[in-house]
Amino acid sequence: MDHPVQPGPPAQFIAEMTRAQRALYAFLVSLLRNPADADDVLQETNIVLWQKAGEFDPSRNFMPWAFRVAQFQAMAHLKRKKRSRLAFDDALLAQIADEAVAEAADMEPRRAALLECLKRLAPDQRQLVARRYEPGGSVNDMARERGTTPKALSEMLRRIRRALMLCIERRLAREARA
Amino acid sequence: MNGRIPEELEGLLNALADGALEPDGEMRLATILRDDAGARGHYRRFMAMHAALHWDYASAATAVARAARAPRWARLEHFALAASVVAAAILGGLLFRSHLSGTSPIVTVAATDGSLSWAGADGSARAGLADGARLEAGTFETDGLGSSATLAFADGTTVVLGGETQADISEGSQKLIHLRTGTLSADVAPQPSGRPLVVRTPTAVIEVLGTAFAVAAEPEKTGISVQRGVVRMRRTADGQAVDVAADRAAVATLGNAEPMAARAPTDAPSHWRLGLGREDAERVRALVMPHGDAGDPTPRIGARPYVAKRRADGTAIIRHGISVRGPTERVRKFVSIEAGSVIRFRYRTARPAAVSVLISTLRQGRVFGGNFEATIPAAGDGVAQGQWRVAEIRADAMRPLMPSAGTRAADTAVMLLLISTTAPEDGLEIADVSVDSGP
Structure with a gap:
């Protein structure tokens, strides 16, 4: 069987695509609200980006273009899954997507600030975050392990996330003034 | 709108993040977001933080966790396939989760040539590590083209990182290695059933229960050569998988133009x-x-x-x-x-x-x-x-x-x-x- 080998995209495209993975994943989480779905759609997005590499104009900004491809894949995924779009309808998702595209450049500074803010958490709080976000981490399991209720555990996570969000904003504001 | 998130919105977002948002809560969240640009800003920033935590803590093994639940792989109990893999960016300064029991070391530096550095989940970092150093989960990097480092797990598994290699290594219920770039070889002791050692690269997921193999990764392709045992490698681009047995090799590319196949490795020429x-x-x-x-x-x-x-x-x-x-x-x-x-x-x-x-x-x-x-x-x-x-x-x-x-x-x-x-x-x-x- 003959399988002609297609020439690959240029190295610059591959580098851009690699750099964009984290931001694309975050963008998809904001549209799909489910990290597992975002995993699947990111894979599908990468395949389309690869196939469309020849259409990309290297003089343009890669991220907005890639975000639009991801947005299309996300909408198609929701349609395939027959997820109810009574709540997050197409118009709201488009609005979230448009605003996320405009803020794409903010993602890396926010991530860097998050890393610093995580260091400032107390050790038991960091451990709670690690446990929640590791594979299979669930509030119910964690509550059982700690001998507490899911509601109490959720409240702990809520306080930690609040602290992280405030810390991130303070750090970014300080850096903007510097 | 960079201040504290309003309480109702915060409650809804946390419920969403923890999978506890009921349908009426989702409706309420959508209504708030639809009418308020500031609320949408809070939403985007909260979800970006949520995604970043997932990426760094969980993406290394999310595919494996989901594969364990997928019935179509139930028969392949010796391989425990990955369902899908996020193609990872090559990034520095990553945060990584520590062992379930807290901050226990998971590997010992058995030998180094050149230098090895390590960055932990708590932001600590060490460079120029010496033989005998015991390290927790984190990002390991061999510094310099000629550097190599051998890391030993408690069960006898050894992993060797080649020059200019960066890998995130952890051990919770199973050993997870995210090979971001570079080359590693491993001699893997028999692993518990259902909990294989997993190596993830930008283009593939490799699962092993007990084998010796070498893998090289770069952004658009992964090559593997197996010395002993058998591994399953799945290509990210289209999910195609191949079993690679002893004395066989395979390649997974970012594109899917060629079918995946295990083949006899082409011996390097002697001239x-x-x-x-x-x-x-x-x-x-x-x-x-x-x-x-x-x-x-x-x-x-x-x-x-x-x-x-x-x-x-x-x-x-x-x-x-x-x-x-x-x-x-x-x-x-x-x-x-x-x-x-x-x-x-x-x-x-x-x-x-x-x-x-x-x-x-x-x-x-x-x-x-x-x-x-x-x-x-x-x-x-x-x-x-x-x-x-x-x-x-x-x-x-x-x-x-x-x-x-x-x-x-x-x-x-x-x-x-x-x-x-x-x-x-x-x-x-x-x-x-x-x-x-x-x-």
């Missing part, structure tokens, strides 16, 4: 010559001058600076030379070394300088074969500077830098060849590099 065509030039780190220059048309290669290793304080030791690496699909192997193999090249320097030759190897049956070095003394006063000299180095006489991996270069395959001096003023240039199995 090799460095060409200066485009294909070779892509694997050479040097100033390639295939037509010489205006003053001298001799095809040659000029030295370029590279990081050889890092000191304990993190400062780099720079050398100046050329490096040659083999193709990813052969796990970097490009020439076989036999008992009588000789490395030859012509070289010249602008001033007297010692020239170092280093090879990093893979060994059949033992995977990582060790690093070997030879030094050519600086030319004496009788040699005119700028005059071409011929170097001939018997590979088997080269000094082993990691004796635990091997004391002789014979019966190995070269993954990396480095020829260098210590200073840019040495002006090292090299031509006609070859490796032959005999004189």
Whole structure:
């Protein structure tokens, strides 16, 4: 069987695509609200980006273009899954997507600030975050392990996330003034 | 709108993040977001934080966790396939989760050549790690082209990281390695059923229960060669998977133009010559001058600076030379070394300088074969500077830098060849590099 080998995209495209993975994943989480779905759609997005590499104009900004491809894949995924779009309808998702595209450049500074803010958490709080976000981490399991209720555990996570969000904003504001 | 999130919105977002948002809560959240640009800003920033935590803590094994629940892989209990994989970016400064029990060390540095650095989940970092150091889960990086490091788990599993390799390593309910870039080989002790060791690269997921293999990763392709046992490798691009058994190899690319297949590995030839065509030039780190220059048309290669290793304080030791690496699909192997193999090249320097030759190897049956070095003394006063000299180095006489991996270069395959001096003023240039199995 003959399988002609297609020439690959240029190295610059591959580098851009690699750099964009984290931001694309975050963008998809904001549209799909489910990290597992975002995993699947990111894979599908990468395949389309690869196939469309020849259409990309290297003089343009890669991220907005890639975000639009991801947005299309996300909408198609929701349609395939027959997820109810009574709540997050197409118009709201488009609005979230448009605003996320405009803020794409903010993602890396926010991530860097998050890393610093995580260091400032107390050790038991960091451990709670690690446990929640590791594979299979669930509030119910964690509550059982700690001998507490899911509601109490959720409240702990809520306080930690609040602290992280405030810390991130303070750090970014300080850096903007510097 | 950068202040605190309003309480109702915060409650809804946290419920969403923890999978506890009921349908009426989702409706309420959508209503708030639809009418309020500030709320949408809070939503985007909250979800970006949520995604970042997931990416760094969970994406290394999310595919495996979901695969364990997928019924269509239930029969393949020896392999435990991954369902899908996020193609990871090559990033520095990553946050990583620590062991379930807290901050227990998971690996011991068994041997190093060059330098190894480590960054932990709590932001701590160490460079220039010595043999015997015990480390928690984190990001491991061999600093410098010629650096290698052997890490040992408590169950006897060993992982060797090659030069300029970056990998996130953890051990919770199973061992997880995210090979972001570079080369690693592993000799894996039998793993508990249903909890294989998983290696993830930008283009593939590899799961093993007990085997010896080597894998090389770069952004658009992953090559694997298995020495013992069997692994399953799944290609990210289309989910196609292949079982790779002992003495077989396979490649997973970012594209899906070719079907995945395990094949007999192409033995690296025992005779090799460095060409200066485009294909070779892509694997050479040097100033390639295939037509010489205006003053001298001799095809040659000029030295370029590279990081050889890092000191304990993190400062780099720079050398100046050329490096040659083999193709990813052969796990970097490009020439076989036999008992009588000789490395030859012509070289010249602008001033007297010692020239170092280093090879990093893979060994059949033992995977990582060790690093070997030879030094050519600086030319004496009788040699005119700028005059071409011929170097001939018997590979088997080269000094082993990691004796635990091997004391002789014979019966190995070269993954990396480095020829260098210590200073840019040495002006090292090299031509006609070859490796032959005999004189």
